[in-house]
Amino acid sequence: MIDDLPAGLRARHLADEDHLRVLAVLDAWWGGLKGEAGATERALLLPRLYFQHFTTTSFLVERDSGEVAAFLVGFLSQTDPQAAYVHFVGVDPALHGQGVGRVLYRAFFALARSHRRRHVHCVTSPENTASRAFHSRLGFTASPVDSDYDGPGLDRVTFTLDLSAGPVTPNPRAGWQAPAPAREI
């Protein structure tokens, strides 16, 4: 499904039975960002419905041992036929900086393109400096901090990427090979 992950990792689409396994890693992977309020916010961002009704546009990465290594929850906009949305992404801190996040986004971009989507959107908390740096490196355009974007006290930075602007840089750490011209990314 995704062939440019680092060795020992494999990807598949998300499934219903992954819900609790993914919830279980959030606090450790987010490093306790924003304390208890942050933990509640994160858990509420991933209700089970995402593992039931958004599976074909979402990915789970596992180690050979079966342990959860990364995930991306995304979907195609129901409202805007040109848009796709990355709702939540996480990579095991032990694997940070190895291109796993980039590989997941590239897979999602390919999927979005195959559905003729032109833009990819996502949002993050202003405090999440890693997320802001990561999305900028991938070519997303960031908004200024949008106060109360998700409700009182829930400020956000929004990101947009134009898929027609060109391919996202491949993962240089995984011996990635340039795709044949017929493939879009």
Ligand SMILES: CC(C)(COP(=O)(O)OP(=O)(O)OC[C@H]1O[C@@H](n2cnc3c(N)ncnc32)[C@H](O)[C@@H]1OP(=O)(O)O)[C@@H](O)C(=O)NCCC(=O)NCCS
């Ligand atoms: C953000 C996150 C998904 C990045 O995953 P990753 O697999 O480490 O990222 P990659 O290795 O694919 O990095 C892709 C690019 O982003 C850059 N990048 C990633 N994390 C970065 C950081 N903390 N600071 C600066 N740049 C960063 C990398 O340097 C790389 O750029 P380069 O190849 O041009 O040098 C990961 O840090 C994570 O899971 N964080 C906790 C959860 C989270 O905040 N999720 C996002 C909000 S929903």
